[in-house]
Amino acid sequence: MNRVRCLVLNAALGPLDYRVPEGMVAEPGQVVECPLGPRTVVGIVWEAERLPGAEVPAEKLRPLRAAMPIPPLSAALRRLIEWTADYYCAPLASVARMALSSGGALRGPATMTEYRLSGGMPERMTAQREAAIEALEGEQATVRELAGIAGVSEAVLRGLVSHGVLEPVGVDCDRPYPRAAPDHAQPDLSAEQQAAADIFTDAVRAKRFAPFLLDGVTGSGKTETYFEPIAEALRLGRQVLVLLPEIALTEAFLTRFEERFGTAPVLWHSALKSTERRRAWRAIAEGGAQVVVGARSALFLPYAKLGLVVVDEAHEVSFKQDDGVRYNARDVAVMRGHFERIPVVLASATPALESLAMAENGTYTRVELPRRFGGAQMPSITTIDLTQEKPGRGAWLAEPLIAAIAERLERGEQSLLFLNRRGYAPLTLCRNCGFRFKCPNCSAWLVEHRFSSRLACHHCGHETAPPPTCPECGEPDCLVACGPGVERIADEVADRLPEARVFVATSDTLNSPGRAAQFVAQVESGAIDVIVGTQLVTKGFHFPELTLVGVVDADLGLEGGDLRAAERTYQQVAQVAGRAGRASKPGEVLIQTRHPDAPVIAALASGDRDGFYEAETEARRMAGAPPFGRWAAIIVSSEEEDEAREAANRIGAARPRHDDMAIYGPAPAPLSLLRGRYRYRLLINAKRSVELQAILRRWLGALHHTAGVRVNVDVDPYSFV
Ligand SMILES: Nc1ncnc2c1ncn2[C@@H]1O[C@H](COP(=O)(O)OP(=O)(O)OP(=O)(O)O)[C@@H](O)[C@H]1O
Numbered sequence: 001m002n003r004v005r006c007l008v009l010n011a012a013l014g015p016l017d018y019r020v021p022e023g024m025v026a027e028p029g030q031v032v033e034c035p036l037g038p039r040t041v042v043g044i045v046w047e048a049e050r051l052p053g054a055e056v057p058a059e060k061l062r063p064l065r066a067a068m069p070i071p072p073l074s075a076a077l078r079r080l081i082e083w084t085a086d087y088y089c090a091p092l093a094s095v096a097r098m099a100l101s102s103g104g105a106l107r108g109p110a111t112m113t114e115y116r117l118s119g120g121m122p123e124r125m126t127a128q129r130e131a132a133i134e135a136l137e138g139e140q141a142t143v144r145e146l147a148g149i150a151g152v153s154e155a156v157l158r159g160l161v162s163h164g165v166l167e168p169v170g171v172d173c174d175r176p177y178p179r180a181a182p183d184h185a186q187p188d189l190s191a192e193q194q195a196a197a198d199i200f201t202d203a204v205r206a207k208r209f210a211p212f213l214l215d216g217v218t219g220s221g222k223t224e225t226y227f228e229p230i231a232e233a234l235r236l237g238r239q240v241l242v243l244l245p246e247i248a249l250t251e252a253f254l255t256r257f258e259e260r261f262g263t264a265p266v267l268w269h270s271a272l273k274s275t276e277r278r279r280a281w282r283a284i285a286e287g288g289a290q291v292v293v294g295a296r297s298a299l300f301l302p303y304a305k306l307g308l309v310v311v312d313e314a315h316e317v318s319f320k321q322d323d324g325v326r327y328n329a330r331d332v333a334v335m336r337g338h339f340e341r342i343p344v345v346l347a348s349a350t351p352a353l354e355s356l357a358m359a360e361n362g363t364y365t366r367v368e369l370p371r372r373f374g375g376a377q378m379p380s381i382t383t384i385d386l387t388q389e390k391p392g393r394g395a396w397l398a399e400p401l402i403a404a405i406a407e408r409l410e411r412g413e414q415s416l417l418f419l420n421r422r423g424y425a426p427l428t429l430c431r432n433c434g435f436r437f438k439c440p441n442c443s444a445w446l447v448e449h450r451f452s453s454r455l456a457c458h459h460c461g462h463e464t465a466p467p468p469t470c471p472e473c474g475e476p477d478c479l480v481a482c483g484p485g486v487e488r489i490a491d492e493v494a495d496r497l498p499e500a501r502v503f504v505a506t507s508d509t510l511n512s513p514g515r516a517a518q519f520v521a522q523v524e525s526g527a528i529d530v531i532v533g534t535q536l537v538t539k540g541f542h543f544p545e546l547t548l549v550g551v552v553d554a555d556l557g558l559e560g561g562d563l564r565a566a567e568r569t570y571q572q573v574a575q576v577a578g579r580a581g582r583a584s585k586p587g588e589v590l591i592q593t594r595h596p597d598a599p600v601i602a603a604l605a606s607g608d609r610d611g612f613y614e615a616e617t618e619a620r621r622m623a624g625a626p627p628f629g630r631w632a633a634i635i636v637s638s639e640e641e642d643e644a645r646e647a648a649n650r651i652g653a654a655r656p657r658h659d660d661m662a663i664y665g666p667a668p669a670p671l672s673l674l675r676g677r678y679r680y681r682l683l684i685n686a687k688r689s690v691e692l693q694a695i696l697r698r699w700l701g702a703l704h705h706t707a708g709v710r711v712n713v714d715v716d717p718y719s720f721v
């Protein structure tokens, strides 16, 4: 009797057993269609002994419907899925779903119809038709894409199809990607780069697990360095995954990649169209995708023969996913390397303390690039004490900073002002009655966006137009903006230096790869003098003419109860400082602060990176914080405040006692209302020796809550709100 156990992609169900019909191959890892009541669900055949489930008598087993026409998930990937579910206390099915993240791809090869000009002419020519025919010369794409290219409606093109002017062409959805050439354009590496590259290349050749921390200052040429092991993997016919923290960075990366390897890599991120997604997924699973560049979700894809993983800007907080499965892609990347037995390179100029500790204790091999490439100098860093150099009323830039920007303008150089706040002002209130605009769904102020004239919540996306009168007292024209956002800083620059061409760079303006590319091109061509940006522009970009960086408010990140505040401030400021003077012209960094003596700020100004990390490490050690101890958060939420509080209290009352573990809370979360849900938090701080996940599972598994309550566990949390 041939029976198998399947992990079905439904987090509410446990594993299910099925009969394998005659002639079907159902090895572990095979993706199959499982009957479930009247429906069919996707499942993955799993080793029965690794998935405890209820034994069903043979005669009750239903037969599997079909095996899907894709390669089985490898044992290495199955172990990664298990590890992730176990470590992050997440349902196995939710993790497995991330591997099968293209529904279309599972159903096998497919074709689609594209159109191109046939050479014929319509009986009746119109201006629009004429324009379309001219614009579509040499193009072939779907009707929708052609409409975009020609700038006419799809209806116009459908008319041309029916007249035979556009002819259909059947194309394979999964047509292969162009091949990357490992030796297309080899750079001259510096001796330091070469030494680092050789270490990685040897590890790729050795095909063994080897985690590396590539610790190189900003502008040291880390990218060129890790391109060498990528080239080696290509020569060996193995695949490479490069994880980047934001889509905005991929554009610059793609250009460099193409220059080095002659063709673009395969992209993977949430903004892909479903046809692009299925093509990429299939090429990844079948091995045709040689190098995949993606956001964290690319990590769980079923690579056929992975040979190397690179995590660039590995310190970035955006590698931590904060909904669904709350995993940290940086850490899971290392685990993927472990299960696949391949090297993993974590690259950063400001490594996370956790990564540095792993390097110190020998778990990771540290590879250093201590100097900028090509003799460029590190920028000079000075603080501006805002208690001494007070900007005027309603202004945020101190005179020395304005003067420095003016100097750059005169010399035809560029400046970057960093403030990690989107919009015009973080708070809007009524001058007459003091009313403050709040989000109805979240405990947060609405942020004014003046360019798009709206008040927006940055947590739930709620938006409203600024009203002409105060909604509370009815007074007209009484709304005042409090505090600065990037738009307000841009206004201030425009006001003080009217000749400056200013660009605001945030996730609002660089929200697609295309717009990011346009931004890069504009800066490179000198069409922008001053960039005002959020954390989006602090890393990855390389602009030779950018010689001044101004940090508008270095104290901002230090406020609030974030347990990693100092480290994050250090990283952000050091990264943005790293954008200055990357080529032949020296860079200058001015940091505005009210606390020039705060240890982080002082360390930044004196360039004492080691001193900062040592002090921060000591503080973490004393607090039993990561990497010396462990944290986990429990977030309880409900649309009913009472229900959330009661559930949180019940969890608190059932808390396990353990000498090596402290449990704080429950307490209302700092964001006590989010997207219409009331939230309570508990924070657990445990010694490393504690089996935290097992304790959490036992503790929370024994409690049952009313249907409206959600209990989420966040292991190694990055967010404390
Ligand atoms: N061997 C090389 N030959 C030619 N140009 C190089 C070489 N190495 C680096 N460069 C150039 O030096 C500049 C800085 O390199 P890169 O952007 O890789 O630095 P990085 O270490 O990633 O910096 P950051 O961490 O600040 O992003 C880039 O313009 C890059 O093209």
Ligand SMILES: [Zn+2]
Pocket: 439, 440, 441, 442, 444, 457, 458, 459, 460, 461, 462, 675
């Ligand atoms: Zn909101």
